[in-house]
Amino acid sequence: MRPKLTLKQIARELDVSISTVSKALKDSPEIGEETKQKIKAFAKLYNYKPNNIALSLKNRKTKTIGIIIPEIVHYFFTTVISGVEQVANEKGYNVIVCLSNNSFDREVLNLDLLANGSTDGFILSLAKETMQKEDYHHLTEVINQGMPVVLFDRVVDEVHCDKVIIDDIIGAKKAVEHLIETGCKKIGIISTVDYVSVGKLRTRGYIEALEENNYPVDEDLILKIEDMGNSEKEIGEFLKTRDVDGLFAVNEQFAVSAIGALRRQGRNVPEDVSVIGFTDGELSKSFIPSLTTVSQHGNRMGAEAAHLLIDKLERKPDEVESYKTVIVETSLVRRESTKN
Amino acid sequence: MRPKLTLKQIARELDVSISTVSKALKDSPEIGEETKQKIKAFAKLYNYKPNNIALSLKNRKTKTIGIIIPEIVHYFFTTVISGVEQVANEKGYNVIVCLSNNSFDREVLNLDLLANGSTDGFILSLAKETMQKEDYHHLTEVINQGMPVVLFDRVVDEVHCDKVIIDDIIGAKKAVEHLIETGCKKIGIISTVDYVSVGKLRTRGYIEALEENNYPVDEDLILKIEDMGNSEKEIGEFLKTRDVDGLFAVNEQFAVSAIGALRRQGRNVPEDVSVIGFTDGELSKSFIPSLTTVSQHGNRMGAEAAHLLIDKLERKPDEVESYKTVIVETSLVRRESTKN
């Protein structure tokens, strides 16, 4: 077991000073050609690599960005991470991932921990609990200390920083309009309770699309799922008494549950009922029939967030502060669960 | 914007020395009660938190563990991360995630980067390219420098370290035996090419199960998918000419593709053909019919890996070196795609 090589050891070995070694390795003109060659050869031979921690301490920057998400076993979030990772890597940054598990306390804990020197900035999506509590002091504090923060997906007006979101309303409208265009006359929606912002926004898009096309808005065709664990049953009962021919589900899971329920009731998708989902995950692609969905482009969101963050990190200190919020467009992915 | 507080600033503010502040905050008996109270109060008031980087440099340990995986948009890997994160957090460690994207070069790059002080140890699953190349010098080098490494899932004998694997052979046997027990007479397998170790091992389990039950092993019923991108088509053609009544797929995707193909050919699952998968992901649960699978318990694997790593990290220096490989048991999850 051979421990890591340091400048000091090279210096001792070659009988020069530490600074000479450092300068030689950086090809400084201060050092004689001969000495430089000798040092470089030695360093290469023994595979010297500078210690990141020491560099971080010296430079007061770590070249790593922290990303805190509510959960990781979730297709959308993994695509976001993937997007972040990709541009971070291109720009020479590392990514450190922490999970809040939708808990406020863990979000605060992780943020505190990483803020003490471990990362240069944050990309994060708020925990559900945090949004309920409406307590964002941990974020504002970190921002006050000069750390850039980028919020994505689950964002909130109270925090002043860069943001990356999708336009849920427009996305939902696209979905419903597609149903209308393909001939659906009676369109229902399976959504979530309103305090989940995406549920609220997507429901709004649904209503707007109907109104703009002079379809009546029937409250009876709007299902708001309270308990995710019991969604399967709720959806089944809802559909039993609604003779819709089009259905917009605000996530993949609901869409799949709906199709299952419909099938059990002897209704075919898409012949009898067209179904459209939100979030383009594994399920949508592989399900039979494959699901027409509104894609959120998590990858692109992650990439945008990383760009925003790194821009802030590398901006000259004299540039003026300004916060952008970029909206990444959703797009409709047509598959088999809707008519053509 | 108020920058982070340091010991030095507290010292200056309170007109004592840096060491006094440090000791006071650690409640050292060397410091007078009065001074201690004053310093602690000040520190609390201004929310002093020690700088992690400085601590890392001093202690020569970072309290973070690196995890390098081939891809993150993949249910199994996210469950592993989740498991690692959970026990890491319990033990006061951070997790930094890097992706190799199945590329050898990126694996080396990430490893090199993190090995230079950023992490205390690694948990990793080998990139596909790495396994093809059979080049593990980057790992042995890191291990030689004294960094603990834990390999999981895609492991390899050439690297001497702790390992966490599942028993693919036994898992596969369980699957095939279940098919046999539920009355299947002619059982096929959809696997991957042999250099992917799980493909090889699961195929072996398939064969062993057949042999132990005195079923003939028919090479013609073994499909090895080369190109993941084209799997759908290959599977369809394979099934067109095989009148199997049982099918074992080495992953979820293959199982789903197979069911789709069978259905297009007018064969019902599970009535005409029972299908069983491997890896218990979203797809298995939500698909119609839901998939009987062999669950890999990624969470448990991650947790085991983290325990192994942290044990190594915190072991007394005089303890003898020894490498374990823990096998986490698979379990059969019965659902609708097989007969009862």
Added chain:
DNA sequence: TTCAGGTCCGAAAACGTTTGCGTGTTGAAA
């Protein structure tokens, strides 16, 4: 008055870097 012993605190080294500046040596010009 001296000194042992206790209490409270500060100086300094160390972790591994980078970098401004000082210093010694060389050679050539005066």
Added chain:
DNA sequence: TTTCAACACGCAAACGTTTTCGGACCTGAA
């Protein structure tokens, strides 16, 4: 022979900690 630039290199500070060691001061007893 003296002087001075150019060159090559080393010293030391700095980043923010922790920790060892020793110093200063005070008390009380000899």
